[in-house]
Amino acid sequence: MLVLALCLYLTLFTWNLRTGYVDKLATHTGLEFTGAVLKPGKWVRDQVVEFWDHYIDLVSVRKRNDELEAQLKEAMFSLAEANEDKAEVLRLRSLLSVSAPAGWERIGARVIAHRLGVQAELESILLDKGYLKGSGVRTPVVTHEGVVGRVFRAGPYTSSVLLLTDPNSRIAVVSQDNRTPGIVVGLGPRSQLEMRYVALNAPLGVGELLVTSGQAGAFPKGLPVARIVSIEYSDISLFQKVMAEPLANLDNLEEVLLIGNTGDVEAFDQQSLDTQQEDDAQKQ
Structure with a gap:
């Protein structure tokens, strides 16, 4: 069994020296194995990075949305106040148009x-x-x-x-x-x-x-x-x-x-x- 194994090894070694097939097979097999291990990890990393980036973006969007809502409320209040001031000015102008008689x-x-x-x-x-x-x-x-x-x-x-x-x-x-x-x-x-x-x-x-x-x-x-x-x-x-x-x-x-x-x-x-x-x- 030992001699048979040794002969088989020498035969493969000699055949590989002439053809290089075993080296190529080992190289391709190693690469595919490495890719099979690394690709899921890279996919997981990409998903985590994308989720984190989107989460940060959503937080920024929400914060900006809150700021815009606050500005809109302030603008509506200012507009209502301006309309009230305008109405008061028109009423006062009308009153000032009344002239008092002599005495x-x-x-x-x-x-x-x-x-x-x-x-x-x-x-x-x-x-x-x-x-x-x-x-x-x-x-x-x-x-x-x-x-x-x-x-x-x-x-x-x-x-x-x-x-x-x-x-x-x-x-x-x-x-x-x-x-x-x-x-x-x-x-x-x-x-x-x-x-x-x-x-x-x-x-x-x-x-x-x-x-x-x-x-x-x-x-x-x-x-x-x-x-x-x-x-x-x-x-x-x-x-x-x-x-x-x-x-x-x-x-x-x-x-x-x-x-x-x-x-x-x-x-x-x-x-x-x-x-x-x-x-x-x-x-x-």
Whole structure:
């Protein structure tokens, strides 16, 4: 067996020296074995490296996404703030377009509350100006659209305004075209106004503008108040039934103007004027 093995070895050795086949076979076999061992390891390494790189990229993307979301929220907040500032500037420009008549001065004020009182029985708003800042009792309150009402209670730094739609409100007016006088009376929240004590034969038209008459110095003369929407005649009344709509938007008030009397215009008690006009109307 030993001799046979030795002969076989010598034969293979001699044959390999002449042909080199065994060396080639051993070389190829070794290479394939090495490749078979290293290739799975390289694949595993590549997969690990690729996963790690993608994970790092995902972390960076997530971080960038969070940053972009934060910037978007900040931009949306800034845009909303800018839109609010723009709306306020437009409102203030409109208010500044209102010029005070001679003997009167403009005082700007902000609305800080609506409908005050027990069970909100009064159509009113609360302003951030009191008598120390020129918001005295009976001071007219307007916007660029028209008359809002007048102050009926004033503190040092705040004041309450009775809106012209309140049933307790009385404003002496005159029609702009026909110069027919009357008293505009409120009928309640979100209701029309009534122009009272207009004689049956007094000239008046639907769509005509009603402005303050300036009587008694309670309001400057010529401030727009309302527009006539209907006129009815009755056989049992001495007066026309005239309905009007306020020109000022009373539901969305944010800033208003107080028209203060500088003292050059003589002021009287408006309530006394209204009472006198009612007595005169009843006598007629």
